[in-house]
Amino acid sequence: MKLRETISWLMGTLQRGLFPYFEDCSETPLTPKQKQLIQILEIVQVEKSVHKTAAQQWMGRKIREREAIARAFVAKMVYNYPTTRSLITALQETPNVRQICGFAKKSDIPSEATFSRAFQEFAGSRLGDRVHDLLVETNLQSELLGHISRDSTAIAGREKPISKPPKEKAVPRKRGRPGRGEIRKPKSESRLIRQMTQEVQESLQEIPVGCDVGAKKNAQGYLESWIGFKFHVDVNDCGFPVSMVLTSASVHDSQVAIPLMKMTSSKVDYLYDLMDSAYDAQSIYEVSRGLGHVPLIDKNPRGKEVLPMAPHEALRYNERTVAERFNSRLKEEFGGKNVRVRGYEKVKLHLMFGVLALFADQLIKLVG
Helix, strand or coil: CCHHHHHHHHHHHHHHHHHHHHHHHCCCCCCHHHHHHHHHHHHHCHHHHCCCHHHHCCCCCCCCCCHHHHHHHHHHHHCCCCCHHHHHHHHHHCHHHHHHHCCCCHHHCCCHHHHHHHHHHHHHCCHHHHHHHHHHHHHCCCCEEEEEEEEEEEEECCCCCCCCCCCCCCCCCCCCCCCCCCCCCCCCCCHHHHHCCCCHHHHHHCCCCCCEEEEEECCCCCEEEEEEEEEEEEEECCCCEEEEEEEECCCCCHHHHHHHHHHHHHHCEEEEEEECHHHCCHHHHHHHHHCCCEEEECCCCCCCCCCCCCHHHHHHHHHHHHHHHHHHHHHHCCCCCCCCCCCHHHHHHHHHHHHHHHHHHHHHHHHC
């Protein structure tokens, strides 16, 4: 389904058909926020990608239905609830939200422990990534995108940073030519050079993903540090997230650029790569051009004077602010600041639920 067809379906089916149905079934009228939740859940349809483990079980206590729990986790991001306990409280006190998520009665709402077990199952099955890939395939794959803006944002964790092994001290060697019989160890290739010929998964396996300490200059030029992770994302001109990677906080932005480019190129067709000065590396330029794109990267002066971009390039480069707006909305409106889980897979799933809600919300904004 093309993007304009999705928007037309959204205008017709949801606003003229689904809203009146819910209002007839509920005791109280729908609020604007509840209508937004209905639209987002109908666009995302996360329940269709949940593994039907309950139907395959034949021994022991029956596993509760997971579809409604998955919808509830998306609702948690829409309402920006900080904890699962606050989500359960809202489901118990708001009949409309409970029915929208799929719980017919208050007694059908599972316990917090059941929500936690379901979340762990969703993380293990990569539910968020699978649903997001389906959204991109359905809405963006048939479109020609102009710019892909690449950026990262800090994600604060709630766990201790992993201890890194001490670096091996380089053995000093004599200057000049090697002596007779002396064999010197050749310099190892940099990660960026290896990524040029590696597959995406092979490149991502080399990138650290554990919780550690990161540092980054803010907009005012001051160095800020945090304990947690870093979320790297590719965003198109309309604010739709196309690809994302979660890494350790200490990973430099440039180390994820090439895998992200290859991931995004396998999903959609686009023309320009927009990146800030942290991505100014020759390998990134070469891979971008090799994939048929035009790289527009802000030059890193490295202590030298550089020429400014041409006016037409600077005009296109200004579109990169869409990635910054995406990061801001993810953290302020869709749970990016409320990471209460621990471990890479669970943190990634928490952020992906927010990404799914944000993707659908951007589609709704196009309708408006």
